[in-house]
Amino acid sequence: MADSDEIKTARRALGRRLAQLRKAAGHTQHGFSRLVQYGRSTVANTETGHQHPDRAFWSRCDTVLQTGGALAAEYDHIADLGRRRRLSAIQGTTPRSRPAAPTHTSPDAPGADGGFVLWELEESIDARRMTLKSATDDDARLAYLEHEVRQAITDNERLTPTVLMARMRPLRAYVDQLMAGRQHPPQRARLYTAAAHLSGILSALALDLRAFRVAHAYAAEAFDLADAAEQPDVQAWARATQSLIAFYTGDYHDALAYAQDGLRRASASPHRLRLTINGEARALARLGDHYGVDRAVDRAFTMLPGQPPGGPVSASLALGPYCPVRTAANTATAYLALGRTAGVTDHLTTAITAFDAAALAGPRALSRLDLATAHLHTDNPDPEQAATLAAEALTLTADQRFESVHQRARQFLASAQPFARHPQLRHVADMLADRTQLDATTPPALPSPP
The missing domain is CATH 1.10.260.40 (lambda repressor-like DNA-binding domains)
Structure with a gap:
């Protein structure tokens, strides 16, 4: 018909x-x-x-x-x-x-035939x-997205930034597709939370790839998504990530401001430890605030008794508690920035052992570079041992090329200026130059001996 x-x-x-x-x-x-x-x-x-x-x-x-x-x-x-x-x-x-x-039932609604x-x-x-x-399908999609986010946080210091970025970019498009849908309120909050975590991961990867403006944009987006989700715990995590980006781009006042705002939002959140030691203490150290660093370190170690001492090493962008090993490593970084070496070696030896066991290339390199710097600041400096540790650090991350490692290596070489004639230190400077492909007009990290 x-x-x-x-x-x-x-x-x-x-x-x-x-x-x-x-x-x-x-x-x-x-x-x-x-x-x-x-x-x-x-x-x-x-x-x-x-x-x-x-x-x-x-x-x-x-x-x-x-x-x-x-x-x-x-x-x-x-x-x-x-x-x-x-x-x-x-x-x-x-x-x-x-x-x-x-769209509603009413006895007063006339039908086409004059009835009701x-x-x-x-x-x-x-x-x-x-x-x-359809909420069942939405739950499946959200569970998939949350799993991918957790896996990316685990892989962040194990895979190269380029590989992980390539894996994460399609997920960002997938999030946009889901956001065009109509979820129930609890699912909408889960979606925004996963999106915030995803943008935070992308900001850290962009930082390692030296795309600094992109890193800042992703980090700001992570916080905006967390804010829209009205999830204080996620807001605190996003602020910690913003503080990390600001720290490695040299914006230490911003790094401190983001960490302190995160602490105001964190309440009893497990992110308080990361915000305090990774964000606040390190930024205060770069700003030369000895008293502020001491207070932040004391607060951080006061928070630690609730953490299992022999537990696994937490991820750098951990969604849960920050582990004692990372707390010790960040404490050492803060004190070294102030030129203080008391107790630093013990912190770093413990951290290196744990990071080596966990096979985390980035932390293994960073803790070695800090220990190398400590060897230069003792009463009896040991430039040879320092150079050996620095060379190990650059070798461990030869594939990843983390920006954080490059910066820490440059800081180490700046501390090594009094030992510029040492051949092994010259070798470390050459390794870093090859790694970062320094422009021909950029002065070498160590001056050439006369």
Whole structure:
């Protein structure tokens, strides 16, 4: 049975409505077709009324355009009209036109035949029910995203930044796709939390790849997402990440400000330890505040009794507690920046043992560079042992090329200026120059001996 003129007109009107909503949302037909996962020709033909896709198409359009199910509801109305016409043909009666299913039930809502509509169409009720049931799919997607984020945090100091960045970039596009959907409030909060963690990871990777402005942008986005999710714990984590980026880009006042703001938000969060020792103490050390560093270190070690001393080494971007080993290593870094070596060797020896056992290239290199610097600041400096440790550090991270390691190596070489004639220190300077591909106009890290 051929479609009636009324049904054809309704389908063309629905197609025009789709085109209007798509354009208002700023989508091209090609871009929109990718979002709804149908061909561009399907979108184009539907908008002109030449193609009549099934309900799944309209549901996807509602999701992308956030219409609240309006398009699928109109599709249901047209489908119902077609069913009633077919039934009328069988019964030999003439069906009357019927308006779209009302969005609420009321005895005062007149029907097309002058009667009253006391209930909605069954299809509309089923459509709402399916929207609720889609939460199961959303849970699966969110669980996948959260797993990938946790795995990336674990891999951050094990894989090269380039490899991990390539793995994370498609996830960022996936997050945007999910954000175009309509999740229930608890799922929406989970989505924003995972997105915040993802942007924080990307900021750390951008830092290691020396894309400093991109690193700052990702870190700021991480905090904005955490703020939108209204999750103080995630806000504290994002502030710790912003502090890390600011520290390695030389913005020590910003690094301190972000750490202190994170502490205000953290309350009883496990991120307080990381914010205190990795953020506050190291920034204060670079600003020359001896008293502030002592207070921060004391607070950090006061927080440690709740942490198992023999537990695993936490990740640098840990979503949970910061471990005692990293606390000791960051304490050493802060005190070395102030030129103080008392107790530093013990902290670093413990840290190196743990980092070696965990096979974490970045921390293994950074702790060796700090220990190398400590060997230069003792009453009996040992430049040969210092050079050996520095060379080990650069060898350990030959593939990763972490920016943090490069910076710490430059700081070590600056401390080694009084021993510039030592051949092994010259070798370390050459290794760093090869690694960072220093511009020919940049002066060497150590002056050439006369």
